[in-house]
Amino acid sequence: MSHPKTAEEMIKCAGSIEAELLPRLLHVTEAAAIAASYQMGRGDKHYSDQVAVEAMRRMLNCLDMKGIIKIGEGERDEAPMLYIGEKVGTWEEDFEVDIAVDPLEGTNLAANGFPGAIAVMAMAERGGLFHGPDIYMDKIVVGPEVVKYEREHPYHKIDLDAPVRDNLEIVAEALNRNVDELVVVILKRDRHEKKIKEIRDAGARVILVEDGDLMPGVSTAIRGSGVHMVLGAGGSGEAVLTAAAMKCLGGKILARLILPTVANGKSDDEVAKEKAEKMPRLATMGITEDNINDVLDTNRLVPGRDVIFSATGVTSGPILNGVSLFGEGDARVHSITMGSSGVVKFTDTIYIHDKEETPLRYQ
Structure with a gap:
């Protein structure tokens, strides 16, 4: 009896950016979301955004790619990092990508504990994202x-x-x-x-x-x-x-x-x-x-053909749950990732620092 090979075919048709970078992209938005979650409800939207930006940039610079920010935190003289035109990644591999980021979409939402704040970003091959002004x-x-x-x-x-x-x-x-x-x-x-x-x-x-x-x-x-x-x-x-x-x-x-x-x-x-x-x-x-x-x-x-997208909830919304903090620096996060192949993943991730002190709990 033959079996459908839909999953295999979709995985095989994924572009190199999706195949190599999408799993790592999830870590980038998760790190930004967790950083922002520690400031949730504290009323300081600027600092909430700052820690998310810093975490996202640190993670982006770990990726083996030649990345250029096309949609970011503003012009170079307005933003200290993740500014439009900034180079990120190791620049040691051949992956040349354009990047759109919003380390904390909904700064007011996060600062005030309202629903719907996320950390989000997208990538495509060079020239694959609209390079537009901040209007x-x-x-x-x-x-x-x-x-x-x-x-x-x-x-x-x-x-x-x-x-x-x-x-x-x-x-x-x-x-x-x-x-x-x-x-x-x-x-x-x-x-x-x-x-x-x-x-x-x-x-x-x-x-x-x-x-x-x-x-x-x-x-x-x-x-x-x-x-x-x-x-x-x-x-x-x-x-x-x-x-x-x-x-x-x-x-x-x-x-x-x-x-x-x-x-x-x-x-x-x-x-x-x-x-x-x-x-x-x-x-x-x-x-x-x-x-x-x-x-x-x-x-x-988005004229690109090899496009990837990742979003992680900071505060709970209709699609994504917010970050849950527990233990000493432990966190549970909910994300959606997708690529041009059509593969979409909802991911429930738990970060545990001390497995003896904080054993994994089901549900």
Whole structure:
């Protein structure tokens, strides 16, 4: 009797980055999450972020690769480490990778003990990640059922410029649901008041999050998560990280760069001032006033073919449990890792320093 060889075939088709670096990438996000967890609830978001950054960088520099940070903690003069353009890894092997990191996505969440903080990062071959500025991206994120529906209905696709109701109707049809059964996650910001009203007027339900819409974006591609769409303007780095996960899970993101002053409806003078400050820097990345409004899809945000993604919970959310600390420096962490091959792992890891003092406990 023959047996399906799906697992073997998927493992064999994994690229070299996925095969060699994904297991180690898990350790990187776990280390950052554990470091941040010791500061959970202490109210200092800056120090929470600092310890996560330091732990992530130490672990990245242990990896045999030639890594360059493409999405990081900011420009070199703004961030002491994991800044955009920084080289990480041993630089002794031939793996040349671009890296997107957010050592603590949801700094306020972690500092205040709120749900949903994570440590997250993605990698791809050189040139495989969008190298964009640290401004906002307005976005829509949906799961693979919508991608399949659009392929079968090429004239009925989600559109960043379409009315919210139109996009909700497409998602509802793709999921074989009514619009009033859909749940949309959006950041709780004044700039989103109009969209929130449009979602509710259409009959869909809204989950407002104070920070951290990256994992909700990933959740759109996980059946049973209870999240069907993510909307709104947030950080561009988070959009690229979401795109990396969508590349692995088969979902879709549409995004457009937008200056914070524009997104937040500031005055013409304030918009002009921000343009004067930021457009010269954006021009060095190939972004001008002629193309800043281009719609970027999943493949433009993450053009790489060998893509890996890892996220570890710091505080518990709908997909990942938070870090549990016990004993003297012992910890239990929950992560999700994935690669372009389609292999996705939920990992429950326990770190035990003294096996006699703290024996492993089941459940």
